[in-house]
Amino acid sequence: MARWDPGAEERLKKAALELFTEHGYDNVTVTRIAERAGLTRRSFFRYFPDKREVLFAGSEQLPPAVASAVLAVAPGVAPLDAVLDALTSVGTRLAERVDGGRTRRAVIAASAELRERERTKFAAVTAAIRDALVRRGTDPDTAALLARTATVAFRHAFERWTESDGRTSFAECVDAVVATLRDAFTTRARAD
Amino acid sequence: MARWDPGAEERLKKAALELFTEHGYDNVTVTRIAERAGLTRRSFFRYFPDKREVLFAGSEQLPPAVASAVLAVAPGVAPLDAVLDALTSVGTRLAERVDGGRTRRAVIAASAELRERERTKFAAVTAAIRDALVRRGTDPDTAALLARTATVAFRHAFERWTESDGRTSFAECVDAVVATLRDAFTTRARAD
DNA sequence: CCAAGTGATGGCACTGTGTGTCATAAGGAG
DNA sequence: CTCCTTATGACACACAGTGCCATCACTTGG
Numbered sequence A, B: 001m002a003r004w005d006p007g008a009e010e011r012l013k014k015a016a017l018e019l020f021t022e023h024g025y026d027n028v029t030v031t032r033i034a035e036r037a038g039l040t041r042r043s044f045f046r047y048f049p050d051k052r053e054v055l056f057a058g059s060e061q062l063p064p065a066v067a068s069a070v071l072a073v074a075p076g077v078a079p080l081d082a083v084l085d086a087l088t089s090v091g092t093r094l095a096e097r098v099d100g101g102r103t104r105r106a107v108i109a110a111s112a113e114l115r116e117r118e119r120t121k122f123a124a125v126t127a128a129i130r131d132a133l134v135r136r137g138t139d140p141d142t143a144a145l146l147a148r149t150a151t152v153a154f155r156h157a158f159e160r161w162t163e164s165d166g167r168t169s170f171a172e173c174v175d176a177v178v179a180t181l182r183d184a185f186t187t188r189a190r191a192d
Numbered sequence C: 001c002c003a004a005g006t007g008a009t010g011g012c013a014c015t016g017t018g019t020g021t022c023a024t025a026a027g028g029a030g
Numbered sequence D: 001c002t003c004c005t006t007a008t009g010a011c012a013c014a015c016a017g018t019g020c021c022a023t024c025a026c027t028t029g030g
Helices: A008-023 A030-036 A041-047 A059-072 A079-096 A101-109 A112-135 A140-164 A170-187 B008-023 B030-036 B041-047 B059-072 B079-096 B101-109 B112-136 B140-164 B170-187
Strands: none
Touching: A008 A030, A008 A041, A008 A101, A030 A041, A059 A079, A059 A112, A079 A112, A079 A140, A079 A170, A079 B170, A101 A112, A112 A140, A112 B112, A140 A170, A140 B140, A140 B170, A170 B079, A170 B140, A170 B170, B008 B030, B008 B041, B008 B101, B030 B041, B059 B079, B059 B112, B079 B112, B079 B140, B079 B170, B101 B112, B112 B140, B140 B170
């Protein structure tokens, strides 16, 4: 299976992250990334469909992982609980391998283009959750709404967890988010 | 058509929507849009920062409108209620002038690039809500979470309203969404 | 009535993204 | 050693987006 120089994709990802960190996403061309990786511009686009994707490689695994986690929850469990359990489990596993994900986060946060793409990635997770809920028997409309809400909770919990820097577990962050939302909805939301 | 005809921006928006509807977003170049509007490619970019924005012109008014609506709610009202009231009011006004917004929705739905940009527009609304809540005294973390949740509710309610095709009011759609969420959170969410 | 000023536009050149096509080099299978 | 597969290089091209300057229309002051 050995090629010219193995690990071309890894070299491209590494070179991209380094250059983005140093000069900013907008000031780095695909040509420069490819050159640092010992490849040509044309080859870059054989590994990644566009310049943004080099920072999101592997993210296509998240939606199916979440979907199967949702489907793995016991059938009787209420939709929202099923999704929250699934996201807690997936998120915890995800939280374990965040090596160097710190600089990556910073690069994304600094670029409007990358933040835009990141939202698309989360939207894919939302769609996967919705489909999984429908397959569990939830009606499509409720499934879509709960999927969006759960994704919001997931994102928020993850950001919370990142900021707390390992002092709290991811599950605790999810619980805190859910508690806040439950409180907001039960207290007097729309009690006109 | 003389060089100085007024309404250049309107002509560009109209030409773009027509061409996108007919040939699809990806198969239409900026040059063709500009030509149909009686302008040159260069002038298109004087009115819109990029090709996607021609379909989102005016959307920059939404975040400040939502923000002021949130700030206009009586100070004692709970954060979530304040945001929901504000969004109901703004959404109702928004729902009144949806002339031809139908084809626009279809064009956006058909293009991944446009859907991606649309999410950015909603993210701007979320940010505006968050900031407004913070100015109302809500702590920043809760404000961010509720802003995201409220935006989800807003989007979902709007889609519901669009599908119902005028048979229900926008306010009713928001109420239905809130009822669903409250039910999901109160029933037994995370009652481990 | 004319000259200067102002603002929108056209024209042009240029960088950068993304893609199609073909040639080539490297490795493995027979 | 030859054939075949596959990653890669090389080249051409369309299109997005931008900077710069000329030009044209309309306005204002003299």
